[in-house]
Amino acid sequence: MTQHQPASEKLWSTVIWVLVIFFVINLFAMIASVVVSSFGTRWLGTWLPAGLTTRWYSSAWDEFQLGEVLIVTFQVVGAVVFFCGVLGVPAAYALARRDFPGKNIVMLLLLLPMMAPPITFGIPLATVLYQTGFGGTLSGVILANLVPTVPFVVLIMIPFIEQIDERVEAAARVFGAGTWSLFRYILLPMLAPGILAALLLVLVRTIAMFELTFFTAGPANQTLVVALYYAVNAAGVRAVQSIDAMAVVYMVTTLVWLLIALRFVNPTQIVARAKRSDAH
């Protein structure tokens, strides 16, 4: 802010940068060690593996049935994203446009599944799903994953919808637009960036959502992150490099979508969006 800072302030800011850089270096080193290991032939007691190979990827692909796991993952994610849009966007529209008694209760109801950690409500939810026959099925996994994501979409979409001037809709009505054409030709194009951003965030969250899938998935419908957990938990049975290869497949799947998402949203939105609706 000022040109001549006192020495103590300069020292302080150096300390802070050292901390940040230390954190980031460790983070990248951790990720790099997984990637290096997945391409290494033999890695014992040295800085780098003895040689490079890609055979762990083909062996991981066969050992962990990654093809099927990826198909299940995309089915789950696709269904979650679709139903989030169908349930979440209209609800957000209602909450953005109307003020009614009890609105605070509805907001609280939507905030709770987002804030409560999945483990806490995951066990009762899994119990109910198993009792109703959904446990261990693909639809059970999808239903469980929708619990935190539908409220997430609603809370992200509310400010987007509030930005759109209500008079635009009124004008369309005056020119004779019905509800469907109002939605199709006015709201959808104007909301598209917001919907895209919200659904991309849901997509990224669902790929990485471990607990709820873990509790509700049967052996035939594990997603990538759950399969990775089982592989790491049973380490010793499989080669470490094979597990690392699977971890790299998981990282690539997640990070590609994150990169796409970051073109449309500000990174702080991924964590900080809830708080704004919480504030009032």
Next chain:
Amino acid sequence: MNALTDTFEDGRRAASTQKRPLRMRLAQRGFDGVTLLMLPAVLFVILLFVYPFMYGLFLSFEPKKMATEGIFANYITFFNDPFLFDTIWKTLRLAVPVSILNVALSIPIAMRVRLMRRQRLLTTILVIPITLGTVLIAEGLLNYLGPQGWLNRTLITFHLIDGPIRLVHNYAGVFLSLLISGFPFTFLLTLSYVTGIDPSLEQAASTLGANARARFRYVILPLLAQGLAIAFCLTFVQMFSVFPSAVLLGEPAGSTRVISIAAYVAAFEEYDYSMASAIAMIMGFVQLLIVVLILASRHIFYRGPAGGAKG
């Protein structure tokens, strides 16, 4: 007869006149076709969040040993069996220090980063561990922190330690994984609160001769306290429900047998859903207790707008 049809007509008229205003009255208060659009989502949350929670609550009072020990058997077992009861302390021993450390580190770093012009690169880097999730971080740290991992190797090369230190399959491993997965979340949340404070307030304090420490202590901190309390609560709740890293990086049978492991074992290894629900309820209750304590204590601090403008 005539009187009867009259009353009938009257009744119909009354019904129709009442119906119209009712609909209009509802619309005036904000209930109309548009409001109904929220119903599917609200019903969904009630059906799959509120109902299971209530179901779990009631199920926890229907223990397997109900006939002999009564409806509180699960809770009595939990609080009398040290193997179960100690999971609360083991979880708190992880969650509280990590949450405090995360918030304490986030404040100075957020204060510095908000002055940066290009925050986006740093925030993008910090979003990566959140996106990858705890399972991948646990797997990565098993490599990185292991006895042959790069961290131990680096420390030995610089003669900071003589032999490899044990950082996996114990408390330290889980602590470090919570730090790596939790810090970005806490930091980004704190950053969004810090950037919400109008810089002109700090400039005003500066004009009046306050140095950096006084500006932070008397201007920033009181405005930030509210946000920090919420950031701490959200971080704590996440840390308290640690699961994959406590299993993969810790000692799931020993020092890092956290409460979520106990709940998982009860539900999916012993198939005692009633006991598992009881543990889940206890877990939720402890989280709620800490959150309420923190949010109640924030009344000590200033509450009001953090903007410099009127209103």
